[in-house]
Amino acid sequence: MSEVDKMFARIKSRFLNRLSIDQMSPAKLKKLNEMWQGRKPKRWDDFTKEEQKALAKEQAQLQREGKRDEEWDSIRKFLQRGIDIKSDDPNSELFRTAKELLDIVDRAQKEPLSVSKYEQQKFCTGLDRYKVLLKAELNRQLKEKPVKRTIVAILISLILIVLFGLFVHLGPVTWFRNHAHTYGIQGSIICLIPCLIFGFLKPRWRKWCWGTAAIALLVGLLSLL
DSSP states (O other), X not given: OOHXXXXXXXXXXXXXXXXXXXXXXXXXXXXXXXXXXXXXXXXGGGSOHHHHHHXXXXXXXXXXXXXXXXXXXXXXXXXXXXXXXXXXXXXXXXHHHHHHHHHHHHHHXXXXXXXXXXXXXXXXXXXXXXXXXXXXXXXHHHHHHHHHHHHHXXXXXXXXXXXXXXXXXXXXXXXXXXXXXXXXXXXHHHHHHHHHHHHHHOGGGHHXXXXXXXXXXXXXXXXXX
16 A cells, blocks of 8 residues: 555544544433543443554554644645645536535534534545545646646756847947857856756756756866967
């Protein structure tokens, strides 16, 4: 199981366990507190197997003050990510799925007894669909990001090269234009510009780009002599 799958499994487990605790009656919660304080509850058999399992998982969490809201907030923050990613496309399946799950979470926190077993199952099913959609969207963005960076690097490089050319031919640098090795120096600078830009915007190419940039800089300095 990958780290992403483990994360989704934790969210699902956290939702079901947290809801199970919140749906307990005050009497059962009192018994739970007595058990955690070292006093055996009078009627432990009143707990169902599902409740006993939930109590065991939530024991450490409920002992800390404010943990309940913290857990609901962590679930909400996790689902909010899908909405933020698709904020520009509210009709997308990822956005709508995340919104439906958030609505269930909001109601589960405010009115836990109003969430039926069917809605709990609906949340689990929806979370599985949300996982698939979110992973697909993140993979798509990862593929698009390098392409966008490459396009940006090309545009910036071309703009800087054109500006450099205009400066050399129209600027007040007569000595540069009349230098014996002016074309060699210009070539070195023109090579240096894209190497620096691509090295900065494309980390995976940085080693080769900046290595080439260093060679171009060395050639340019030697040409000035």
